[in-house]
Amino acid sequence: MFQIDALSRVPVYEQLVDQMEKLVLSGLLKAGDPMPSVRSLSLDLLINPNTIQKAYSELDRRGILMSVPGKGCFVAETATEVIRKKIRDKSSDLIELVKDMKLAGAELEELLALVRSAYEGNKEVCER
Amino acid sequence: MFQIDALSRVPVYEQLVDQMEKLVLSGLLKAGDPMPSVRSLSLDLLINPNTIQKAYSELDRRGILMSVPGKGCFVAETATEVIRKKIRDKSSDLIELVKDMKLAGAELEELLALVRSAYEGNKEVCER
Amino acid sequence: MFQIDALSRVPVYEQLVDQMEKLVLSGLLKAGDPMPSVRSLSLDLLINPNTIQKAYSELDRRGILMSVPGKGCFVAETATEVIRKKIRDKSSDLIELVKDMKLAGAELEELLALVRSAYEGNKEVCER
Amino acid sequence: MFQIDALSRVPVYEQLVDQMEKLVLSGLLKAGDPMPSVRSLSLDLLINPNTIQKAYSELDRRGILMSVPGKGCFVAETATEVIRKKIRDKSSDLIELVKDMKLAGAELEELLALVRSAYEGNKEVCER
DNA sequence: GTGGTCTAGACCACT
DNA sequence: GTGGTCTAGACCACG
Numbered sequence: 001m002f003q004i005d006a007l008s009r010v011p012v013y014e015q016l017v018d019q020m021e022k023l024v025l026s027g028l029l030k031a032g033d034p035m036p037s038v039r040s041l042s043l044d045l046l047i048n049p050n051t052i053q054k055a056y057s058e059l060d061r062r063g064i065l066m067s068v069p070g071k072g073c074f075v076a077e078t079a080t081e082v083i084r085k086k087i088r089d090k091s092s093d094l095i096e097l098v099k100d101m102k103l104a105g106a107e108l109e110e111l112l113a114l115v116r117s118a119y120e121g122n123k124e125v126c127e128r
Numbered sequence: 129m130f131q132i133d134a135l136s137r138v139p140v141y142e143q144l145v146d147q148m149e150k151l152v153l154s155g156l157l158k159a160g161d162p163m164p165s166v167r168s169l170s171l172d173l174l175i176n177p178n179t180i181q182k183a184y185s186e187l188d189r190r191g192i193l194m195s196v197p198g199k200g201c202f203v204a205e206t207a208t209e210v211i212r213k214k215i216r217d218k219s220s221d222l223i224e225l226v227k228d229m230k231l232a233g234a235e236l237e238e239l240l241a242l243v244r245s246a247y248e249g250n251k252e253v254c255e256r
Numbered sequence: 257m258f259q260i261d262a263l264s265r266v267p268v269y270e271q272l273v274d275q276m277e278k279l280v281l282s283g284l285l286k287a288g289d290p291m292p293s294v295r296s297l298s299l300d301l302l303i304n305p306n307t308i309q310k311a312y313s314e315l316d317r318r319g320i321l322m323s324v325p326g327k328g329c330f331v332a333e334t335a336t337e338v339i340r341k342k343i344r345d346k347s348s349d350l351i352e353l354v355k356d357m358k359l360a361g362a363e364l365e366e367l368l369a370l371v372r373s374a375y376e377g378n379k380e381v382c383e384r
Numbered sequence: 385m386f387q388i389d390a391l392s393r394v395p396v397y398e399q400l401v402d403q404m405e406k407l408v409l410s411g412l413l414k415a416g417d418p419m420p421s422v423r424s425l426s427l428d429l430l431i432n433p434n435t436i437q438k439a440y441s442e443l444d445r446r447g448i449l450m451s452v453p454g455k456g457c458f459v460a461e462t463a464t465e466v467i468r469k470k471i472r473d474k475s476s477d478l479i480e481l482v483k484d485m486k487l488a489g490a491e492l493e494e495l496l497a498l499v500r501s502a503y504e505g506n507k508e509v510c511e512r
Numbered sequence: 513g514t515g516g517t518c519t520a521g522a523c524c525a526c527t
Numbered sequence: 528g529t530g531g532t533c534t535a536g537a538c539c540a541c542g
Contacts, residue, residue, distance in 0.1 A: 009540095011517060025231045037529065048519045053531075061445075066263055069530045070526035087232035090225060091242055097222050098246040103153045104215035108247045114219055115243055118226035119236045135450055139541060176542050267526060281487045304527055343488035347498055350481050353474060354502040359409045360471035364503045370475055371499055374482040375492045393525095395532060421514065432534045437516075453515045454541035514541075520534100527529075 001036070004045055012047060016055035024064065024079045025087075031080070035065065035073040062086075129164070132173055140175060144183035149214075152192065152207045159208070163193065163201040190214075257292070260301055268303060272311035277320065277339045280331060287336070291321065291329040318342075385420070388429055396431060400439035408448065408463045409471075415464070419449065419457040446470075 002019050004012055023029045035041075038056060042049040056073055059065035063082045067073045076082075098111060130147050132140055151157045163169075166184065170177040184201055187193035192207045204210075226239060258275050260268055279285045291297075294312065298305040312329055315321035320335045332338075354367060386403050388396055407413045419425075422440060426433040440457055443449035447466045451457045460466075482495060 013517080022228075022231070038531095039529085050520085051518060054517090056530085067530060068263055068527095069265070069267075070528085071262075072529060084232045087228050088234070090229060090232075094222070094225050094229070094239070094242055095246040097218060097225065098243050099249075100150075100215055101218055101222070102247050103150065104212050104218075106216075108244065111222070111243055111247065112240055114222060115226050115239055116236065118223040119230050119239065121227075134455075135452060137453070139453075141541080179542060182541090269526080278484075278487065307527060310526085340488050343484055344490075346481060346485055346488075350478070350485070350495070350498055351502040353478050353481065354499050355505075356406075356471050357474060357478070358503050359406070360468045362472070364500065367478070367499055367503065368496055370478055371482050371495050372492065374479040375486050375495065377483075397532080422516095423514085434535085435533060438532090440515085451515060452541095454513085456514060515539105516541105517537100517539080519537080522532100522534080524532080525530095 002041075002045060004047065013051050013055040013058065016052070017058050020055070020059055021064065021083045021086075024075060025083050029075050029079075031075050031077045033075045035075065037072055130169075130173060132175060141179050141183040141186065144180070145186050148183070148187055149192065149211045152203060153211055153215075157203050157207075159203050159205045161203045163203070165200060258297075258301060260303060268307050269311040269314065272308070273314050276311070276315055277342075280320065280335050281339055281343075285331050285335075287331050287333045289331045291331065293328055386425075386429060388431065397435050397439040397442065400436070401442050404439070404443055405448065405467045405470075408459060409467050413459050413463075415459050415461045417459045419459065421456055 001023075002016060004015055006012065008015065010018075020029075035056070036044065038049050038052045041047075041052050045052075056065060056067055060067045060073075063076055064079045065073050066076045101111060102108075129151075130144060132143055134140065136143065148157075163184070164172070166177050166180045169175075169180050173180075184193060184195065188195045188201075191204055191210045194202050194204045196202065229239060230236075257279075258272060260271055262268065264271065276285075291312070292300070294305050294308045297303075297308050301308075312321060312323065316323045316329075319338045320332055322330045322332045324330065357367060358364075385407075386400060388399055390396065392399065404413075419440070420428065422433050422436045425431075425436050429436075440449060440451055444451045444457075447460055448463045449457050450460045485495060486492075
């Protein structure tokens with residue numbers, strides 16, 4: 001369900017949060033769906049329960065998860081909405097990126113083509 | 129010459145490296161140009177010399193700076209080429225970003241327009 | 257008879273206790289009235305019998321309920337008195353709250369008006 | 385600087401957060417002021433560094449603290465504003481409280497007097 | 513020195 | 528069983 005890269009510089013709990021958001025966005029997880037328990041996910045991923053807990057707490061705080069003590073964690077009703085709003089804010093990142101690549105000599109047409117193929121999901125463009 | 133945000137989460141030495149790269153890219157700094165000494169830049173920016181040193185070392189390691197013992201630091205011949213290659217690699221970041229925003233409901237036309245205006249440097253689009 | 261919010265952070269058994277106290281205070285339940293059996297309430301509210309039992313035990317301990325083995329649970333004679341005393345103690349909570357809101361810049365007149373309208377049950381003041 | 389009740393049911397880290405907010409609100413801590421380091425406060429209060437860290441993280445998240453890795457934690461510029469807004473929201477708590485006390489038989493005049501004396505800081509009313 | 517993350521293992525209240 | 532808190536001790540990057 002989750003893929004953790006222990007060698008990455010981005011914290012494990014943050015990787016979990018990010019992947020969780022994408023799962024919700026993609027529709028694989030829907031409002032009300034139960035999440036694996038802290039302990040079971042801990043055993044599954046070979047990650048300390050505290051780390052899972054930290055990720056779940058963060059998701060709860062963001063309104064993506066509802067954690068109900070004694071019962072479990074569930075995808076919140078507001079989840080999709082919250083994540084959508086957050087990612088909309090990434091447009092400033094995109095602007096920054098485009099400016100950098102322009103400085104590095106990228107042509108406008110080149111960038112537009114890149115965006116188009118990424119949007120249409122052409123795998124051959126996504127190296128690495 | 130440099131603008132450092134001490135409160136930012138991104139390390140000071142990394143801010144220096146990034147800005148240095150952009151200065152080279154923009155043509156303000158050319159191969160062979162001398163860099164300010166660690167000490168003078170330290171006094172200028174009110175930053176610990178160790179931090180300046182770390183930035184210079186990193187730039188040296190990347191082939192953007194040539195450190196000449198006893199004489200100072202100079203922009204390397206390979207600088208432009210190295211930075212160009214690095215930023216080319218950012219195309220995968222852009223792809224990732226576009227995919228995320230698509231998932232979040234952004235339209236293709238919307239994204240293309242965003243890229244165009246960012247490329248042409250229209251300030252009014254860059255909110256925040 | 258009871259309204260339980262399973263997603264709330266406040267324990268289910270505590271919700272039961274609180275609502276029970278209010279029912280007594282409001283006069284809907286009087287000393288000697290029989291309470292629904294653990295089993296029937298469990299089926300009614302779709303709540304684990306253990307949880308109902310815990311609420312009843314707590315109410316018994318507080319002198320609000322009399323548990324008569326083999327016959328059932330009844331509202332205790334001392335119920336109203338006990339609850340009154342308990343809520344009187346809330347005056348310290350109110351004091352604390354007023355102090356906090358004063359620190360946050362609330363005006364005295366503002367607070368008094370709030371209390372008045374809450375007391376008189378004006379719905380339009382109780383946003384959210 | 386802080387007073388922790390280890391026996392309280394409210395988590396230690398939450399006690400820290402609450403007291404920190406009151407210190408800012410009361411003006412004892414102002415924007416830009418440095419906070420004690422995680423380790424020193426840990427030694428001072430005989431509390432595990434992780435717990436202090438958790439409190440500081442929460443305050444950072446709320447915009448009350450700025451934590452600068454390698455330098456320390458400082459009171460954020462937005463601190464007062466954030467806390468003020470939060471406490472304003474407590475008016476619904478006050479409404480709830482007043483309704484409860486009305487049910488318990490409190491007179492309106494009684495409540496108004498209570499609020500007045502709490503606001504004016506008469507110590508003799510604040511038992512406990 | 514600083515903050516931040518992670519692990520290991522414990523305890524608690526709730527269902 | 529569940530989530531939540533806390534301690535102890537370790538490691539990392541940063542200044």
